[in-house]
Amino acid sequence: MAEALSSEAIGQLVADAKASGMGLDGSGGLLNQMFKAVLERALQTELTEHLGYERNEAAGRRSGNTRNGSYPKSVSTVAGPVDLAVPRDRAGSFEPVIVPKGSRRIGQIDEMILSLYARGMSTRDISSHLQEVYGASCSPGLVSKVTDVIGAEVETWANRPLDEVYPILYIDALRVKVRHEGAVVNKSAYLVIGVDLDGVKNVLGLWLQENEGAKFWLHVLTQLKNRGLRDALIVCCDGLKGLPEAIDAVWPQAITQTCVVHLVRAAMRYVTYADQRKVASALKPVYTAANETAALEALEKVREDWGRRYPGLIDTFERAWEQFIPFLDFDQDIRRVIYTTNTIEAWNRSLRKLLKTSGHFPTDEAAVKLIYLGIRRLEGRHIDGTGKGTTLRGTGTLGWNRAMNQFKIRFGDRLPL
Structure with a gap:
């Protein structure tokens, strides 16, 4: 491998391509032809392993199965469409693994489709992009089928086992427009984000609901508990209806805490732009x-300073006071990690942009x-599809x-050793 990919060998390939007028990429380019050569060689090797003997070996004469030529097949790759000669056997029992029967896309084409879709591109835009950039013929219907395959992965992800204890849970909502009975209605997509014992944040689950309430939240939190989450130390949320009661029912020892960032932002909605910097500075001592x-x-x-001009500012804090004051009982180190939700805010911005585009x-x-x-x-x-050995970054x-260290002092009896 090192010899084949040496600088000299690669330099000679590039020089030969230039001399013959062949481009490096695109249909018929150097990379395309290398894809073709490697794939056809791999297919021949697979057939040899299947038959149990090399080409022209005497052992094949009495084996009961022999090579039987090849058939043409075009597949889409990141190097453009590649026309292959797929070998076959006389018994028809050869099942290629490198290029499976029925497969028209190999390499990272499917992952590319999912990646483009995850950035808000429509199926038609993706189809056009693949055709223009890679020469790959993928109809909007085919792109849609590729994205539909993700359903099984979503199911695996939504039911994966969770850690026993999460020091912090954040619960937030995104607004989603969904067609229902001929009309477009607003629904809420609720995300539960967990911070594990190593301080790593991951989304634990996703639920779409038109109306929230204690019954809905009891269902959500019970699901998390059934997946292994037996205790949460602090649950940060934003005044979601029925959630505090559900938290108390599922995790009686959990502290329900209003998200300070959301609280300040909600209060600042009542303040004119010209005064926002002054008011934000005045709120900081709170x-x-x-x-x-x-x-x-x-x-x-x-x-005293701003209440007469902005009564909604004060009212926002007073209505959330009971869920806000637990924050004041924490050490500064815990306060800092609860308050600093930059990652979660960045996720929400990206997801809201994605939903708006779609x-x-x-x-x-x-x-x-x-x-x-x-x-x-x-x-x-990525999820491996089995729920085992999955790496969540x-x-x-x-x-x-x-x-x-502060969590250990305050909640030591509830944390694993």
Whole structure:
């Protein structure tokens, strides 16, 4: 292999291609012809292993099965369409693995289709892109079939086992437009993001629902518990209806915490652009206070300075106060990892952009499929289809080691050794 791919050998191939007027890529280019040569050689090797003897060996004369020429087949690859001569045997029992029967795409074509789809491209746009760039003939219907295959992967992902304990869970919602009974309705796609004991964030599940409530959230959290999540230390959410009651029913010891970032953002909606910087500065002593008493004093100062002009600003904090104050009881190291949700915010921005580009969806399944592909791209990982040995890369959390020491002191009896 090293000899075949040496600088001299590659240089000679490129020089010969230029001398003959052959391009490097595209149909009939050097890479295309190399694909063809390697694939045909691999197919011949497969047939030899299947028959049990080399070409022209005497052993083949009494074997009961022999080579029987070849048949043409065109396959799409990242180097463009490749025309192959696929060998066959007289008994018709040879089943190629490298280029399976019925397969018209090899290499990373399917993954490329899924990657483009996960970035919001329509099936027609993907079809046109593959034709223009790779010369691959893939109809919009074929592209749609490729993306439909992801359904089995979504099922595996949605039912995979979870860790026993997650120090932090974030629960957030995305707005999705779905066609239902001839009309387009707004639904919510709820994401549960878990931060594991190593500080790695991953999406644990995805649920699409038109109306939320305690019954719905009890169903969601019970699913997570049945998948192995027996305890959560802190659950951060944004005033979702019925969620605190469901958390208390499933994980009685969990602390329900309003997401501080969302709380501040919700309060700032009532403030004009010209005053936002001043008001944001005035709010900082509220959520950085040492305790609840200090936070109340800071909120009163905000009320004195800005309450008359922006009553909705104060009302937002007062309505969320009971779910906000647990934050004030944490050490600064824990506060920092709860408050700093940059990764989650970045995920949400990317997914919202994806949903906006796609417009509305014909079915719930289509919406879930696209959101899942977006999540898969953001997490940078794949599911192996069995649920075993799956590697979830996720993203880390800055300052996690310091926070974990505080978690151990405060929740040591609930954390694995």
